[in-house]
Amino acid sequence: MSLTLQDVAWHDAMGRIIETLDRPHFWTALVRLLANYVPVDNWVVLIYGAGKPRVLAESPGEDGAVDPLFQDYLKGLYLLDPFYIANRESLQSGLFRLQDVAPECFEQTDYYQRYFRLNIVTDEVHINLQLDNERTLSLSLGSQCRFSLEQTALLGLVRPWVAALMRQRLLFEREPGESPELAPNWQDRLEAATAQLSSPLTAREMEVGRLLLSGCSNKEIARKLAISAETVKVHRKHMYGKLGIKSQSELFSLFLQAQEPL
Template sequence: MTLSLEDIAWHRSVGQLIDALDRPNFWTLLVRQLEQYLGFDSWVALLFSNEQAPRVFAECPGADGSPDQLFQDYLKGLYLLDPFYLASREQPGTGLYHLAEVAPEDFEGTEYYQRYFRLNLVADEVHFNCQLDGERTLCLSLGARQRFTPSQLALLSLIQPWVVSLLRQRLAHEPLEQPGAGTPTPSGNWRSRLEDSLQRLKGTQLTARELEVGHLMLSGCSSKEIARKLQISAETVKVHKKHIYGKLGIKSQSELFSIFLQAQNA
């Protein structure tokens, strides 16, 4: 077997990244290496867990160096609608995940997509996920203003084992506590936090099933998807939606999202 110059360069860079595992600039070096093989416009390394808001280890710098307000809104509670976060909680796993694989059918029609995702990431996203245990997932997210091509996704799949291994080894060198006290770490599991968000401002008692339907609506599931996930009929889904809107005094999913958004800042 003959190695190409590209193969030799890749293995050399992996060796350099292993040497840099304990250095503060590890994430930047890893991202720069990935940039040699494909184009992307944003990145963030973060830890998903059941009991806390996502913990950020590193992220790409903003254009002016100031905090990204949209990303701060994400950390306050919008992550509860992130298809990558939800997929990591519902079906934990290690590997490469593409937006098209984890997003619900109506994701691009959601307020979350229109008010956050489209403005912050614009078009596409992939995650390298390293499942640490039953409740924690270490992720490296790459966002792009253009759709990733099949050849780019194939390349990412090819190098995924190396990247995931580096992520796993890097965790031992991250601080035990996240710098800064601004990132909220709410108590309770992620499902209960999402349910609280739908009821907190209105003081209305939605049933457990209505909360499930409301969550799936906000995350972008179509009525057929909701029916399939909850093993109920599409007509029953419509009845639950009607009850949700009636109890909350609203007429649209946009208003439902506004209730959710206001609750994160309450």
């Protein structure tokens, strides 16, 4: 059996990572190892479930301060995140690229323009490990440049190693001391924010609105909700009329307001 110097370096690094499984800097050490092979400009480790994602670790800010954009994500913007949506629609382990999960009109959304490209910058991949029927452990890697096919192929090659380490690390993660925070209820909060409406939005109109904001085209929404594209247009027209708005940007602003505590 012949080994290259790169092979030896990888196995040596993995041994060092295993030694850090029970230490606070494990996630940082793991990402630094991966950054030797693919570009990583920011990262976060999350557990996706029915409620707000639980953050296990994240890349530190330049000044060590809390990232306000990421706090906005946790307040409710995650409901528009294509990785979160894909995870809730189909829980599974694997390597997922942004281009695999992003809706057709994702780059035209306010979520992309006002959050994603400022926080993630350009591209993102997730290494997901399904924990049970409700939860997924996810390592998100963000980059200022597009991940190449070679880079994503390399991540796919090492994914079994990384996923095994992620599973073992959970044994050393502290469980939150309080009950998990439930996801902001988009319908209840928006109804409260627009309580003066003479005709409140229906649950279907709310769902169409959320999918529109996430970047889904009329055809994609129709497929997800098992209705026709024309029916989607009708729901959208009724929703805009009730809210007194004319654009998705205005709808996005209302969505942000609905995430704030009542």
